[in-house]
Amino acid sequence: MRLLYFDGSGRLASTNFIQKTIPPYAILSHTWGDDEFLFEDLVNGTGHGKAGYEKILFCGERAAQDHIQYFWVDTCCIDKWNLRELSKAINSMFQWYKNAAICYAFLSDVSTPMADAQLHQSTWETSFRKSRWFTRGWTLQELLAPASIDFFSLERQRLGDKNSLEQQIREITRIPVTALRGNPLDKFSVPEQMAWMAGRQTTQEEDMAYSLIGIFGVSMEFRYGEGMERALERLQEEMEKANTTPFIVPFDQNARFIGRESQLAELKGMLFVGASTTKVAITGPGGIGKTQLALELAYRIRQELKNCSVFWISASDKESLYQAYAHIARLLNILGWDDEKVDVRKLVQLHLSNESAGQWLLVFDNADEADAVGLMEFLPSSEHGAIVFTTTNRKTAAKLAQRSIVELPEMEQDMARKMLETCLVNPANEQEKADLLLKGLAYLPLAIVQAAAYVNVNKITLQEYLSLLAEKMDGLVEPLHRESENVIAVTWLISFEQIRRHDALAADYLLFMACVDRNDVPLTLLPAASPHEQGIHAVGTLAAYSFVTKRTAESALDLHRLVHVSTRNWLEKEELLSQQSQVAITRLLEVFPDHNYGNRSKWRRLLPHAKFALSSGLTRQENEAKTSLVWKCAMTLGSDGRWKEAEELFVQVMETFKRVLGEEH
Template sequence: MRLLHFDHSKRLVSIDFSGKSIPPYAILSHRWGDSEVLFEDIRSDTYKDKEGHRKIEFCAEQAAQDQLLYFWIDTCCIDKWNRRERSKAINSMFRWYKDAAKCYVFLPDVSLSTATEIALRSSWEASFRASEWFTRGWTLQELIAPVSVEFFSSEGRRIGDKRSLEQLVHEITGIPVEALRNCPLDGFPISERMEWAENRETTEEEDKVYCLLGLLDIFMPASYGEGKEKAWTRLQLEVEATNGAPSIIPFSRNDHFVGRESQLAELEAKLFGGKQTTMMAITGPGGTGKSQLALELAYQTRQRIKNCSVFWIDASDMDSLYQSYASIAQKLDVPSWDDEKADIKQLVKLHLSSKGARQWLLVFDNTDGINLESSGLSTAGAVDLLDYLPQSELCSIVFTTTNGDTAKRLASQNIVELGEMTPDTAERMLENYLNTPVSRSKQQEAELLLQELSYLPLAIVQAAAYINTRNMTLQDYRSQLLKHKEEALEHRSEFSEGKLQECDTKGPVTITLLISMDQIRGSDSLAADYLFLAACVDRKDIPLDLLEASSPREREDAIKVLNSYALVTRRPADSALDLHQLVHRALRSWLQRQERLDQWTQHVIARLLGVFPDDNHGSRSKWRRLLPHVKYALSHSLPEQEDADRMTLVWKCAMTLLSDGRYNEAEELFVQVMETRKRVLGDEHPDTLTSMANLASTYRNQGRWKEAEELQAKDLEICSRVLGDKHLDTLTSMANLASTYWNQGRWKEAEELEVQVMGTFKRVLGDEHPDTLNSMANLASTYRNQGRWKEAEELQTKDLEICSRVLGDEHPDTLISMANLASTYWNQGRWKEAEELGVQVMGTFKRVLGDEHPDTLTSMANLAHTWKAQGRSKEAISLMEKCFELQKQILSPHHPNTETSLKTLNEWRMGNLEIRT
């Protein structure tokens, strides 16, 4: 949980209390406006540019009056770009409001300009009763959960609290006075608590149900798009299962599901049949209904085996897997589930593998590979799914995948293959999806339409969505379909064989898409533009921030249009949307045929450049979520075009990859940037020199000292001559060269440059500028390596104090400063002090940067050395072994750090062997 407060210099700072004792805090309840302060605005110190900053100042002033140092506001205390954090926050919200010392309700539609008006109830009661705050779904828990709830007008004047105004609040909301007085909620029937939300409004219809979860003490994942009625049904199932087998199925049952009886029977017959974990895979081409079959199996298993817990796991990538496992851990109340330092995936695996009486069915959906990548990590740091599968005779696992090799590796011969649906099943499916029943006279027309759709489920769903939305006949739709097919065949002659392989011009999903797209282009150009943009980025987790609109409402309306035609999947909880892979592929094919793909790719690159952040630490979650889209757009554009937007985006992408420790990927892009800038701007242009310095830093981080030194020496010579010795770029170049000297053990040469750099930085930028602090840390490390412990410790202590105050305790520079001080303690034999800092550094690096970041691995190696020095050889060797294996994957087997770890391991193992002998 993050909390805000103003420090001694009146600067608004955000502090993460993960793993720490949370101090008393105030919490704000409010309705979002169009200019709210976000988490990234606090980190970049630009929050005063937004209208929402007035609410922050109001909350801070009121908290100070109540002698509370810290306060919490949802808009800027949750990093909306961090999917893990966002998911956890949604499930923790009720508890956070309940635990708050004070809750301030800010009512912008209730005005009181004078204290006299507050005294005269008649002057504000009408507007208070009419306030929209009382009509919203999510404010329900914000009224009931906290003990102290105080109401304030738009001017920040206190109107009263829920105790003094309880009769009035009771009349407005219908909530019993006892509930307003915080009597235990289990004293009110569930049906009564559900009624409290009956007349409340929510932006998403499903939120009328989800806003009750905290009041009912029920954990249930959100599934936007299922509709309010199905959400109610799922909630009722959860209520009924309170004392039964806990399950998580994040989607409502598909009422339109038909057929696949033989496949269902095969799956049910083989599950829970052996003395070890049963693993089965459902495989087949995209669009054949693998996930829908698994969903039906999940619901049938839950009905049939009352003692079986069913958990649905999104295995499409590492982040989704983590979120699914975290939800399971919370649902089962697995010990340490809320510990930030715990490996949630291992906790769940061990819990499900332990002996017990309950059966488990796990559905791993969208498993298209054994190695799952994260949006923020390279392939080398991918998670091996097999490492996190529970082993128990009571556990059955079902995978859905389009990859036959993956299916065989995971499930051996236990594979259920899906192909075309039978005509009868397809006809039943079409009838289930249509709003109007198919009459007997239209049966033949339905059969002809299904033939044209190749009995493919996804194509049937899209055709039915169009027919329902446009309220048209089957015959009219088939006429349009045949017309588009003929046009597609004509266009095939325009393509070479190679391009035909890339472009699906006549597949059923393509044709149904084109029919819907023609209609959308004519009626809603913004929705059509969103489709074209989505075709030029990665198809999954497309952030709404990429979709330009004059207002959030206009954007949402356009997305709902696309959703009504079954072309996108909305993900309001993540502020994102997805496209099916067949739809994505068909869209790109259409744009290519229209010769508009390059144009739209350039447009998307410009849009990405507008939202892609710099590589400052506060934007790490944002760039990690946007990186897959940036890399996709760049990989499908033409480097030789030398477009300014493209090259700037390439450079920004490279900088974030460098900050994330993905050195090989960064190198490739930096070379591209440097060569282009040399050609366009010349060898001595400042931007060319910057790109040269960036590439040199990448070489240094890869352990390629000689290449780094050559490039840095050349960069420094040109900078000194062109920009001057005192220019900041020259000083940065000098600092980089000093670091390369340091890495090679050339302490005297490094010190000489570092003293010069630090002195100039202090004079030009000030004592507390990040560049000054970095130069101070570098010089201190050089002192340490020369055995000048006292000088090193003094400089490092000062550096750590300033970094903590200016950058925050969790900034990577602060953690590196802490690690440096720990190393100096280690060199002096102060093992306990070194260990204390080392444990803190490693834990925070893991949480902030990830388990596989090079800085995390360095902190791991340092802690292992400290344990070895304390005589804890077994723990030290175990940690160093883990560090070495990760370094081989992330840095390469020949990186100096990897080779050092191997040499250390061999020495320790030999030493242990001698002791045992």
């Protein structure tokens, strides 16, 4: 837990209590404004002119008056770029408020014109009853958890505490007095507790569920983008399966999964055999459905083997691998999981290798670069364990699983027909047209999904889409290596041209993402839209056409490899790749933080995108923005101890200076 304090010189500072006894602290409850003092401001020593900094001063000064040195404020005490820290904070929030020595509720919309507010309650009680603080989702737990709450006005006048204002709070919130007085919340029924949220709102709709996890005493993965309904469903599931066998899979089961029953049976028959860990690889070309097959396998193992733990790990790059291991370590509460000096990959490896871990299944998705990400080094070993890999690379599959390989064939016509019918919102009785379309799509699942998405969005017939497909077959952006990849290039082109006509911002977002790494693109990296809602709509357009997948837990997007390739090929054909790459580099330079180690979570997440933009031969000429971004990358790599990579970039910068300025400079 990171706490704030003012040092001897009066400067705001922070300290992180990791595996240490946490001292008494005050905590702030408030509603967020437009100009808050953030974690980046704390790290960089900036933001003291922000309106939100006044709340930091208020909390610290008030705590000092109550003889408390340390205090906590949510705006700046959580590194929201560090997904592990953010997840821990969300799941710990209720306990942090409960354990605080005192909570200060700062009501910015309640004004006290008289000097002694408590003697002139009539002047502010009406605005107190209408305060926005009583309408926000997160403030419910901030009202219930602390033993002591003092309420303050905009002018920092004390209005009273939870005891003296108990009647007003009870009338405003309709929460029983016994709950306000700290009685155990499990004494109240679930419907009764859910009713306390009535009339409250959150900025992110999913927070209507996440803000309840402490009240119900459960832990839950946050998946922004899943929607409130699904988040509430998962909350209910967590409440029902508390203390049951772990199932840590970040995706919902695909309700539209069709076919592949023979491959599923083959996979299940290869797991948990022999006296050592069984390893199986699923391989096949991009878009054929490897990830969906592995996902369905995970859910069926859960249904059939009730005592088998299931874990899903993204192996597409080093950072994804590390974060997945960290997430598992936290949810399993493995000793040392929150120690930043400990390698959580080793912790999970040792834990699952122990007999006490019982039966488990590990799925490593997108293991195409197994050597590059160091995958083999951290594989657990147990006769009760099984590991499944997905990869497009046949040689990688053989290296990971030897001969235990399931190669996905082309989808059979009957299954492809069922898949198309399932994906269509209004499936028509056009079997002949459907068969012609499926043949044209090479029975490829990704192509079927994209074609169905286009039909759904534009409300056209299969015959009309067939005509579009035939028209574009001769106009491929750039022929790819396999027929299946060529098909997806065509379905991409059909959808992209429609997007350009009807949602220019969505098209711009796609072109932008083609110039950065295709995985884990933060929504905050996309060029800002005005109004903000237009950006949300643009992302929705791309999702509707099955061009992007939302990372529900991370407010980020992924592009399928073939969507990324097709978009880049189009940019090259139109001679726009260099220009669009410059847009990406300029944007990255805007959001890329300095090398201060406190910013490491943010620059570690952005570094793959910066390195992709800089190392892919995208720009044709050196310019100041590119050189500045190279320099920032070099500095952050140095701060992270990656000296060789940093040195290579420093040399690149020096060579650029020599070419531009001459040897004498």
